[in-house]
Amino acid sequence: MDTALIPKGVRRCPMWQFLLGLGIVGAVLAWGVYAMLLCWFKGLNQTNMNNYYGFALWIWADLAVIALGGGAFFSGLLKYIIGKDELKHIINYAVLIGFICYSSALLILAIDIGQPLRGWFIFWHANIHSMLTEVAFCLSCYFSVLTIEYIPLILENRQLNKVPFFHHLSHNMHEVMAVFAATGAFLSFFHQGSLGGVAGVLFGRPFAFREGLLIWPWTFFLFTWSAAAYGPCFTLLLTWITEKVTRKKLVKDNVVELLAKISGWMILTYTVAKICDTTRWANITVPGMGQTLADFYTGNAFYGYWILFVEIVLCGVVPAIILISAPLRKNPAWRITAFFLGVIGVSLNRWVMILQVMAVPVMPFDSWALYYPSWQEVATTILPVAYGVILIMISYRYLPIFPQEAELNPIEEAATAAVEIQTDTTPDLEPAQA
Amino acid sequence: MKHEQQHNPPMKYGMAIDLDKCTGCGACMVACMSENNIPFREDESDKLVSISWMSVFKLTNGKAFPDTEICYLPRPCQHCEGHGGHSPCVSVCPATATDYSAETGIVSQIYTRCFGCRYCMGACPYHARYFNWWDPVWPEGMEKYLSPNVSPRMRGVVEKCSFCFHRYQLAKNKAYLNDERTVPEAAYQTACTQACPAGAIVFGDLNNPAHQVHQIVKPDPRKGNKSRNPRAFRLLERLGTNPKVYYLSSREWVRRAGDNYLAHEKTGQVSNVHH
Amino acid sequence: MFPFSFEWLWDTGHIVFHGGLWYALNIIGIGMTYCVIKAVIDSSKGKGGHGRH
Numbered sequence: 001m002d003t004a005l006i007p008k009g010v011r012r013c014p015m016w017q018f019l020l021g022l023g024i025v026g027a028v029l030a031w032g033v034y035a036m037l038l039c040w041f042k043g044l045n046q047t048n049m050n051n052y053y054g055f056a057l058w059i060w061a062d063l064a065v066i067a068l069g070g071g072a073f074f075s076g077l078l079k080y081i082i083g084k085d086e087l088k089h090i091i092n093y094a095v096l097i098g099f100i101c102y103s104s105a106l107l108i109l110a111i112d113i114g115q116p117l118r119g120w121f122i123f124w125h126a127n128i129h130s131m132l133t134e135v136a137f138c139l140s141c142y143f144s145v146l147t148i149e150y151i152p153l154i155l156e157n158r159q160l161n162k163v164p165f166f167h168h169l170s171h172n173m174h175e176v177m178a179v180f181a182a183t184g185a186f187l188s189f190f191h192q193g194s195l196g197g198v199a200g201v202l203f204g205r206p207f208a209f210r211e212g213l214l215i216w217p218w219t220f221f222l223f224t225w226s227a228a229a230y231g232p233c234f235t236l237l238l239t240w241i242t243e244k245v246t247r248k249k250l251v252k253d254n255v256v257e258l259l260a261k262i263s264g265w266m267i268l269t270y271t272v273a274k275i276c277d278t279t280r281w282a283n284i285t286v287p288g289m290g291q292t293l294a295d296f297y298t299g300n301a302f303y304g305y306w307i308l309f310v311e312i313v314l315c316g317v318v319p320a321i322i323l324i325s326a327p328l329r330k331n332p333a334w335r336i337t338a339f340f341l342g343v344i345g346v347s348l349n350r351w352v353m354i355l356q357v358m359a360v361p362v363m364p365f366d367s368w369a370l371y372y373p374s375w376q377e378v379a380t381t382i383l384p385v386a387y388g389v390i391l392i393m394i395s396y397r398y399l400p401i402f403p404q405e406a407e408l409n410p411i412e413e414a415a416t417a418a419v420e421i422q423t424d425t426t427p428d429l430e431p432a433q434a
Numbered sequence: 435m436k437h438e439q440q441h442n443p444p445m446k447y448g449m450a451i452d453l454d455k456c457t458g459c460g461a462c463m464v465a466c467m468s469e470n471n472i473p474f475r476e477d478e479s480d481k482l483v484s485i486s487w488m489s490v491f492k493l494t495n496g497k498a499f500p501d502t503e504i505c506y507l508p509r510p511c512q513h514c515e516g517h518g519g520h521s522p523c524v525s526v527c528p529a530t531a532t533d534y535s536a537e538t539g540i541v542s543q544i545y546t547r548c549f550g551c552r553y554c555m556g557a558c559p560y561h562a563r564y565f566n567w568w569d570p571v572w573p574e575g576m577e578k579y580l581s582p583n584v585s586p587r588m589r590g591v592v593e594k595c596s597f598c599f600h601r602y603q604l605a606k607n608k609a610y611l612n613d614e615r616t617v618p619e620a621a622y623q624t625a626c627t628q629a630c631p632a633g634a635i636v637f638g639d640l641n642n643p644a645h646q647v648h649q650i651v652k653p654d655p656r657k658g659n660k661s662r663n664p665r666a667f668r669l670l671e672r673l674g675t676n677p678k679v680y681y682l683s684s685r686e687w688v689r690r691a692g693d694n695y696l697a698h699e700k701t702g703q704v705s706n707v708h709h
Numbered sequence: 710m711f712p713f714s715f716e717w718l719w720d721t722g723h724i725v726f727h728g729g730l731w732y733a734l735n736i737i738g739i740g741m742t743y744c745v746i747k748a749v750i751d752s753s754k755g756k757g758g759h760g761r762h
Contacts, residue, residue: 043589044550045567050482052561054552114550114565114590121529121549128726132528132553141733148741164755169748176740183736190729204522204559204673206694290672290694290703362559363669364691365493365507369482 005159005398009406012397025389032383035376039111046376052369053358061381062108063195063350065101066139067223068343070231072098072146073181073188077228078262080181089255092401093242094235095149100391102143104384109136111380131197138191145184148173153399189224196223199353206289207296208357210281218277219353225273226346229266232259233319233342240336242396248409250402257329260338264323267342271316278312296360300368303356311352315345442616446515446539447597448640448678449627450650450666451508453688455634456490458506463488465629466510468579469598471586473570485564487511487595488626495687505688508635510626511562511595512669512677513541515659522675523554523563531592539640539678540597548591555592559670560677563594597637598624619645640678651680660704667692672704 001015012018038046049056075094079087110116122136155161155170173180193216199208200217210217236256243250282293297305322328322338329335359369373381395401466472466488478484488510495503514521519534521541531548534541555563569589572580580586583600587593605622609615619638627637638645640653652662658676661667665682667689683689690701 043568044565045483045589049552049565049567050480051484051555051564052482054555054565112551114552114592115548115588118547118549121531121547122551125529125531125547127528127530128722130526130528130553132526132551134726136528137730141730141737144737148737164752165748168751169744172744172747172751176744179736179740183733183740186729187733198526198553201526202522202557203516204557204670204675206673287696288672290696290699292696295694358556362673362694363491363561364694365491366561 002398005157007158007398007400007406009411010409011411018393018397022390022393025386025393028382029386029390032379032386035379036107036111036383038376039380040116044112044114046374048372048374048377050369050371053371055354055358056371057355057373057377058108058112058381060347060351060354061384062105062112063354064347065108065384066105066192066195067227067346067350068231068234069098069101069105070188070192070227071233071235072101072149072231073142073184074228074231074266075235075259076149076181077185078259080178081185084258084262086255086258089402089404090235090239090251090259092153092399092403093239093251094232095146095153096392096395096401097235097238097388099143099146099150100384100388102139102146104387105139106143107384107387108380109139131194131201134194135191135198138187138194142184142187142191145180145187148180149177149184152177153395153401156400157398188227192224192227193220196220196353199357202357205357205360205362206286206291207360208353209285209289210277211285222270222274222277225266225270226349229263229270230342230346232263233267233339233346236260236263237336237339237343238392240339242392246396248405250405250408252404252408253330255404256335260323260329260335263342264320264329264338267316268320268324271312271320274312274316278308296356300359300370302370303359303368307348307352307356311345311348315341315348319345444536444539444641446640446678447602447622447638448513448539448647448651448680449510449624450636450647450680450682452634452636453505453507453681453683454685455632456506456508456630457632458490458492458504459631460490461629461631462508462626462635463490465625466595469581469584469625470596471570471580471584472593473566473568473572473586475568475571483567485566485593487562487564487593489561493688493691503685503687505683505685505691507681508626509560509562509669510624510679511541511597512560512675512679513539513595513597514675514677515539516676517674522557522559526553526557528553538599538602540599540602541594542596542599543592543594545585545587545591545593550590550592552592559673559675563592565592566590601625650682653680657704665689667702669693 006012035046047056072094075087075091078084079091110119113119122133126133126137128134152170152173155166160166161170196219197217200210200212200219202208208219210219212218212220236259239251239256286292297303297307319338319341322334328338359371361367361369463486467474467486470487472485472487474484488508491507491509493505493507495501497503514523515534516522516525519536521534524532524534524541528551529547529549531544532542532554533544550565552565555561555565566587566589570586581600583604601624602617602622605617608621609617619642624635624637627635636647636650638647640648640651640659642648650663651666653659654662658674660671661680663682665684666680667683668677668680669692671677672693681692686701695701695703
C-alpha cells in the first residue's frame with residue numbers, strides 16, 4: 001500500500017501491523033493530550049503541585065529529556081567538528097531522538113506555565129540575568145537547529161527526493177551541516193549549562209546552591225558535561241531497543257562501540273568532576289550556610305543517602321568502567337547494562353537537582369514537603385514518550401534513518417527464498433516488493 | 435532593569451516584628467487578606483495550596499512539659515535586597531515580572547507580566563510566594579467589599595506580600611498634594627502593622643533615623659545590614675538574602691530558630707558565602 | 710527581546726547575551742537562506758533530482 005514511500009533496499013512490516021502499533025501508541029498519546037488540554041483549560045489545579053512544590057514531575061521530565069537528547073549535539077560535534085566520520089551511521093537517529101526530546105521539552109514547558117498564552121513574555125520581557133531566560137532562548141534556537149538537521153532526512157524520502165528542489169535543498173543542507181552542527185553545539189553548551197544554572201544559582205536553597213566561575217555555578221558545567229556524557233547512552237540504548245523491536249541489526253558494532261567508548265570516558269571524567277563538586281559542596285558550601293548533609297538526606301520518608309550512591313557510584317562509576325574497558329564494552333549484555341545505568345543516572349541527577357531541591361526544608365522550623373503527581377501529570381509526562389514512539393515509527397518506516405540497514409539486512413536472499421517458496425505453488429506470481 | 439530617577443535619598447521600607455509580643459492571634463493574616471483582595475476557596479484545609487501573604491508559623495523549643503515554650507512567627511515577604519538588589523526571586527524571574535525597587539526597597543510583583551513559571555517560588559527559601567492555582571471566586575456579594583486599590587490576580591500567576599504598596603502610592607500622592615518632600619512615617623503603614631493588637635509589628639523606613647523601625651533595628655550597612663540590636667535577627671541571614679524584615683526576641687532559642695547553625699556555632703554567627 | 714527595546718540599558722551582560730543570541734540566529738538564518746537560494750538555482754539549472762550525494 002505504501003511501498004512507494006518505503007526506502008529502497010529495506011523491508012518493513014505489513015501496513016496492518018504498522019497501523020495497529022500506531023493505534024495502540026496513539027491511544028496513549030490521546031490520553032496524554034486529554035490531560036494536557038485539562039491543564040490548559042482548567043489550569044494547573046489539575047496537578048498535585050503546591051506552593052512548596054512549584055516544580056514537579058514534568059519539569060523533571062523536561063530536564064531529563066533535554067539531558068538525554070544531548071546525544072544529538074554531542075554526536076554532531078564528534079562527527080562534524082572533531083571528525084569521527086563513522087558516526088555518520090548513527091547521527092540520523094541521534095538527530096531524530098534529539099528532535100523528539102527537544103520538541104517534547106518545549107511542549108512540557110508550554111503545559112507547565114500558569115499562563116500559557118503569555119509564554120512569549122520570556123522572550124519579549126527577557127531578564128537576561130535569569131538562567132531560565134537563557135534556557136528559553138537557547139532551547140528554542142537549538143530546536144530550530146535540530147529541525148534543520150531533521151529536514152534533510154525527511155527530504156530524503158524516496159518520493160520527496162524526486163522533487164528537484166527538495167533534492168537540492170537536502171543536498172545543500174548536508175553541505176553546510178557542519179556550520180549548523182557547530183551552532184547547535186554552541187547553543188547546547190549554553191542551554192544545558194543554564195539548566196544546571198537554574199538550580200545552582202538558588203542561593204536561598206543550600207541544597208541546590210553552588211559556587212562557580214564568574215556568573216556560572218559549577219552545576220552549569222556539570223549539566224553540560226553530563227548531557228554530553230550520558231546523551232549518547234540514550235541514543236545507543238534506543239538504537240538497541242529499535243533493533244530488538246524490528247528484529248534487525250541496524251548499526252554496525254564498530255560504530256556503537258566507538259560512541260560507547262567516547263561516552264564512557266565522558267562519564268568517567270564527569271563522575272570525577274561530580275565527586276569533586278559534591279565533596280566541596282558537602283564540606284565547604286553547606287556548612288558555610290549552617291547545614292550538614294544529614295539535613296538533606298535524613299528525616300524524611302524518601303530522600304536518603306542511597307541517592308548519592310545510586311547517582312554517583314552505581315550510575316556513574318559503574319557504567320564508566322564498563323564502557324572504557326574494551327572487553328566489557330564489546331560484550332552486548334554489559335554494554336546495554338551500562339547504557340541503561342547511564343540513562344537512569346542522568347535522569348536521577350536531574351530529579352535530585354529539581355525535585356529534591358523543592359522537598360528539602362530551609363527554615364529550621366519548616367518541614368519536608370513530599371508530593372505525589374496527579375494522573376494528569378503522569379499522563380502529560382507520558383505524552384512525549386508516546387509522541388516520540390510515533391515519530392520514530394513513522395520516520396523509521398519512511399526515511400533512511402539507518403544508512404547501514406540495507407547492507408546489514410540484505411533483502412535479496414529473503415526475497416529469493418520467498419520467490420522459491422511461491423514458485424512451488426504459484427509459478428506465475430511476481431516476487432514481492434520490499 | 436532600568437535605573438530609576440531619584441529625587442530623594444533612597445528609602446528602605448522594612449519591618450521589626452517583636453516575637454515576644456506576638457500572641458499568634460492571626461489578626462495580621464486576616465487584615466492582609468482583606469486589604470489585598472486575597473482569594474480563598476470554600477475548602478481551605480490544604481494549606482499547601484492556600485494563599486496567605488502573611489503567614490504565622492508556630493515554633494516550639496522542642497522541650498517536654500513543663501519546659502515547653504511556644505513562639506509565633508509572622509512571616510510576610512522578607513523583601514530581600516540580596517547584594518545590590520539581587521534578591522533570590524528577582525534575579526531568577528525570566529520575564530522581569532518581579533523587581534527590586536531602589537527607591538523603596540520593595541520587591542514588586544507584576545501580575546499581568548508573570549506567566550506562571552514559578553521559578554521565583556523555588557528560589558524563595560521563606561515560601562513567601564504563592565501561586566494562583568484557581569481563578570479567584572468570591573462568595574456572592576463579597577466582591578463589593580474588595581479593595582478598589584488592589585488588583586485581583588488571575589489564575590496562573592504568582593503573588594506575594596507587597597508591603598501594601600498601594601498604600602505607599604496613596605501616601606505619596608497625598609504628600610505631594612500637601613507639598614511634603616517625603617512620605618511621613620504615619621502616612622504609610624501596612625495593614626498587618628495596624629491590625630496587630632499587641633503592637634508587635636513596627637513598619638517604616640530603615641534608612642531614616644527618625645523612623646521607629648530604624649531606631650529599633652539600627653541596621654549596620656558595613657555588616658550587610660545586620661542589626662546592632664542584640665535582640666534582633668533575620669530569617670536565614672546566613673544565606674545572604676539580606677531581608678528587610680527583622681525579628682526581635684529576648685529568648686535565645688527563638689533567635690537560634692531563625693537560622694541554620696552547626697552544633698558548635700554560636701547563635702548570630704554570620705557565614706562568609708560567596709555569590 | 711530586540712536590540713532596540715527600551716526596557717534595559719546596554720551593559721556588559723546584555724552585550725554578551727544579545728551578541729551570542731543574534732550571532733547564532735544570524736548563522737542559522739544565513740545558512741538556511743543560502744541553502745534555499747542555492748536549491749532554487751540548482752533546480753532551475755535542471756540538475757538531476759535523483760541519486761545519492
